[in-house]
Amino acid sequence: MSKIKDLQRLLETKEISCVELTEKYLDNIERLNKTINAYVRVTAEEALETARKVDERIAAGEKLMPLEGIPMSLKDNISTKGIETTCCSRMLQGYYPIYDATVWETLKKQNAILLGKTNMDEFAMGSSCETSIYGVTLNPNNTDHVAGGSSGGAAASVAGNMAVFGIGSDTGGSIRQPASFCGLVGLKPTYGTVSRYGLIAYASSLDQIGPITGSVEDAAIIYDCLSSYDPKDSTSVGSRTTTHDKLNNSVKGMKIGIIDEFFDGINRDVKSSLEEAIKVYEDAGAQILHFKMPGLNAVLPVYFIIACAEASSNLGRYDGIDTAIRQIPTRI
Amino acid sequence: MITREEILHIAKIAKLYVKDEEMDQLIQDMSKIIDYADAIKAVSRDSDVDFDNINNIANAFNEDLVIPSYRRDEILMNREGGENGYFLVRKSQRG
Secondary structure, X not given: OOHHHHHHHHHHOOOOOHHXXXXXXXXXXXXXXXXXXXXXXEOHHHHHHHHHHHHHHHHOOOOOOOOOOOEEEEEOOEOEOOEOOOOOOHHHXXXXXXXXXXXXXHHHHOOOEEEEEEOOOHHHOOOOOOOOOOOOOEEOOEEEXXXXXXXXXXXXXXXXXXXXXXXXXXXXXXXXXXXXXXXOEEOOOOOXXXXXXXXXXXXXXXXXXXXXXXXXXXXXXXXXXXEOOOOOOOOOOOOOOOHHHHOOOOOOOOEEEEEHHHHOOOOHHHHHHHHHHHHHHHHOOOEEEEEOOOOHHHHHHHHHHHHXXXXXXXXXXXXXXXXXXXXXXXXX | OOOHHHHHHHXXXXXXXXXXXXXXXXXXXXXXXXXXXXXXXXXXXXOOOOOOOOOOOOOOOOOOOOOXXXXXXXXHHHHOOOEOOEOOOOOOOOO
């Protein structure tokens, strides 16, 4: 089920070169991005340069690293040295980071192929990409619909076959929701496992960086590559995870809690998919426990208080006094 | 209910203009937001479970080490090179 592994097999057996593979994805972007608007910046030169390096390593008989040679995308709130990073806001247009986010540094070391920066709601605040200054991202499965958000560009880049995987960020659903809208796998890692250094902050006690992929196996491969302790992020507690090795472990005897309130008023299709998934786990020997969770209606107000308070604090620096472009004061 | 004076105070520190004719709507909207947040008051705090730091996370402190940092001209690159090696800051206070 792993596209990453399948492509690496093709690269290693020299059925396709990394430059050819990268060009194929760049062609897809050229063809589809005008309509879908997944990418706000395409980094074709950098991508081909890395691809040539990978081909040289394959020719020399070197073993590929877990994400080596795989064409991917980064959300536009992840700092990339020398590549414009705007959070899809007018306030940061023309901003070129002078350092790499730790996740990008890790991916770069693995020779992952960066195809470009993806669209998002401005400063990651939204669930549809409609607040991006670059315009909305459409859902490649059905262009009458949005791709979701805020990592809508990341999800659309994968769903439209314009990247093998996309790296997004999630504060209150921004990886999981667009992944769901586009029929993909989205993972918000446990807080502290993936370094947030170089992620332009929204709500620091909730933000996490994670992958959007076509399969659980690919999500596990990427998660294991990105998780590590980073002294540059004071909330980092992680050590390298070994999720991929455990994917085929038995779930026999494992307890899975189902919160009944979450089933109130949900879409019929979503409900039946969830029930199907529960059945799969049950048949595999997991113990399903239904329970009620009183006080759930306080969760969203708590989220909005925390997210808005931290956003006010984090975004205060874009007041145009010493950072960011000053806009004409808005009348409200 | 939030007052007209409170809204004007918030607008002033946020450097936003508020038109008179927008005031009634703003009072209503902001009161609604505050009522929404008040939903958390309904949650009972009588519980045997200690909800403080449920994940048992400890503070992470780094050694106080001096390590190489970025070059000054690199840092100022996004501000058109700055002025005499410093950020040129816009005047933000009157008087």
